Amino acid sequence: HHPPPPTPPLRQQMASSMWQAFQSPVNFEALFKFNDISPRVQSHLAAVYATLAGGVLVTTASAAAAVSMGVSGGGLLSFLATLGLLIWLGVQGDKENTAKRLAIYGAFTAMQGLMLADFAAVITYIDRSIPLTALLGTTAVFACFAAFALLSRRRSMLYLGGVLSSGLTILVLLGFLRSFFSFGVSSLELYGGLALFVGYVVFDTQLVVEKADAGSTDFVWHATTLYLDFINIAIRIAIVLARNKEDNDRRKARRDSAART
Secondary structure (H helix, E strand, O other), X not given: OOXXXXXXXXXXXXXXXXXXXXXXXXXXXXXXXXXXXXXXXXXXXXXXXXXHHHHHHHHHHHHHHHHHHOOOOOOHHHHHHHHHHHHHHHHOOOOOOHHXXXXXXXXHHHHHHHHOHHHHHHHHHHOOOHXXXXXXXXXXXXXXXXXXXXXXXXXXXXXXXXXXXXXHHHHHHHHHHHHHHOOOOOHHXXXXXXXXXXXHHHHHHHHHXXXXXXXXXXXXXXXXXXXXXXXXXXXXXXXXXXHHHHHHHXXXXXXXXXXXX
C-alpha cells in the first residue's frame, strides 16, 4: 500500500503570503494605457525568465540530492532560513548589486528544494515518474498562461489582484485549520489553489511588464515572484497525479481481487 498523497506544505503557502506583502501597489492610472511591449522590456523579460529557469533547476537539483541522501529538510529551521532569505531578497537595498542578489536568490531556491525533500520523497515512492511529469506539466501550464498574459492587452489582467489576494488569504486560513484539526486536503482546496496560482501567473506577468516599463530593472525579484507561482503550481499538479495513481491502483487491486474469486 502506498502512503496517502501529501498535502500542499503549509509553510509554502505562508511563504507565498509573505511574498505578497512585498508587492508594490499597482498604479491604477496605468490600467487604461495599452502600448506594445518595448524592446527594453522584452530584454528585461528574457533576464527574468532565464533567472526563473535557473531557480527551478536549482530547486529540482536540491530536492533530488536531499532525497537521494535521505535528508529531511522540512523542519522549522529550514522554513525560517528559507523565509529569511526571501525577506532579505525583498528588502535588500542594493538593487544594482546583481551578483549579490543572484546569490541570495540561489540560496533561497536551494533551501526551497531542501524544504520540499520530504514531499518529493513521498511522491517518488508513489510513482517515480510523477516528479518529472509534474515539472513538465507545470512548465507547459506556466508557459501557456504567461504567453496569454503577454499577448493580452496591457494591464488588462491587473484587475485580478484583489480577487487573487482574497483567494490566497482563504487558502492560507484553510491550511491553518487543516494543521489544527488534522483533516485531509479537500478537492476544493487543491483545485482552487491550482486555479489561484495559475491566475497569479497571469497577474504577475503583466505586473512585471508594467514595473519594467516604469523603469524597474530588478529582474531577480521579478523572477522570484514568478518562481513562487511555479513552485505552488508544481506541488498541486504532483498531488493530483499522486491521487490519480492511487485511485488507479485501488481500482486495479479490486479488479484483480474480483478475478481471483
